[in-house]
Amino acid sequence: MLSKRHQQILRILNEEGTVTISSLAARLDVSLETVRRDVKPLTENGSVLKIHGAVGLAGQIGEAPFERRMRENAVAKQTIARHLASTIHNGESVMLDTGTTTSFVARELTGHRRLTVVTNSSDIARTLATVNGNRVYMAGGELRSDSGAAFGNSAIDFITRFTVAHAVISAGALDAGGVMDFDLEESEFARRVLACGERKVVVSDGSKFGRRGLVSVCRFDAVSELITDRDPPEEIADALEAAGTTLTVAGASSQKS
Template identity: 30%
Template structure:
C-alpha cells in the first residue's frame, strides 16, 4: 500500500473510532509493526494524533463509556430478575452471542451447563464459561480494552461477521420506543450492531434505569430487536 494511502487509512480510522492499536493497524494494512510505529510517530510530530502506549488516539478523543468494574454491581437485583427471563430463551444446541455488558456477564453465570456454543468478545464471559464443560466458547479476538474487559476493533468485527448465530443478548445505555437503543462509545456500538446483524433473534436486556435515556450513539431502532426484556413500565 502506498504511504499516502496508508496514512489516510490511519487518520480515517482514528477519526472514526477515536483510538487505534499498532497491532491491529499492522494486520489490517499488512505491514510491519515498525512501519506503523514510524507512521504514528510522524503523525504525532505533525500534530495529527497523540501517540499512546501500543497505539495512538485522536486529539479530541474522549471515551464516554463507563468501565466494566463500575457497571458490574449497578442495579444487580433488577438485572438478576431479568437474566432469568433471558435464560428461558436459551436451549440446548443453540449458538448464542453475548456482548461485553454486565448483564451478559450475569447471563453467562446463570447459563445451564448443557451443550451449546457461546460467541463473545468479553473476557469476563470467557472466564465464567470456561468452568462449564458442556459449553463451547468461541472468543472473538481483536484489540483488548482493559476498561471494558473485552476485545474490539476490525479483527473482532471481521471474525463475527462470518458467523451465523441463533440468538444474541445485548444491553445498552438507554432505550425507548420512539428514539431507539443507545450506547456511549464506538467500541461497543460496532460489536452490538454486528451481533444483531448475524443473529436470527436478538434479545435486549435493559433494566428500568435505562428507560427513556439516550446516549452518544444509536445502536438500532427498537423494532430491530426481537425480544425486549425489561422491568420498565413501557
C-alpha cells in the first residue's frame, strides 16, 4: 500500500517529469534520507527510476521536452482547445503556431471536415493532414529538435502569403502589458501569425498569468480574443477590457469584452 507521501511523489513526477532528490525533499518538507527511503519501494516495484541524484517515472525517462510539456496542465489546455474548436466551422481556414495548447487545439479539430490549416508545427500537421478532406500547409525552415517546428525567415515568408479566418497562437507568459514568450524566433513567428487572421486568438492556461517573458509578442489591442481556463488577475482583466479584447473563460457561461 502506498502512503500519502508516496502518492505525492508520484503526482509530482507525473506533472514535472524528472525531479532531483533534493527538490523532492524541499517540496515535501522532509529530509533527504526520508525521500530516499520513500523512493526505495517505488524503484523496487518498477514505478520509478533513479538517475544521477534524481528520480523519474519509468515510462517517461528520456521523453522529449515537448512531450513533457504536453502533460503539464493538460486538463486546462484540453478545456481551452475544446471551446476554441467549437467556434471553428467545417470548411474554414485556421493558422496555428507551435505550442502545447495549439497542439491540443489540433486534436480537438480532428472531427472537423475540409479545413485549410497553415502551421509551422510538424505535430499539428501530422494530426490534421490527410483526414476529412483537410488541406494542410506547413511552413518550411530550420526544424527544431525540441518542438518539431520550423522557424526562420523562410517560415515567416511562407505564412504571410495566407489570410485565414482564425489565427491562433499560444502564449508563454501574460501580464498587463500583453503577450510574451521566451524565444525571439517563436515570438516573431507568433506575431506574424496574428497578422494573418481575421480573428486573432491567444490560447493560454492560467498558469501563464503574471509571468514575465523575455520577448514581447504583442499588446492586447492586437488580439481579438483570449481564451483561458480561469479568470485572470484584475490588472490583466482591466488591460484586456481597455484594449477591447474579448476574454473567454472556457467552461464558463459568459464572455467578457
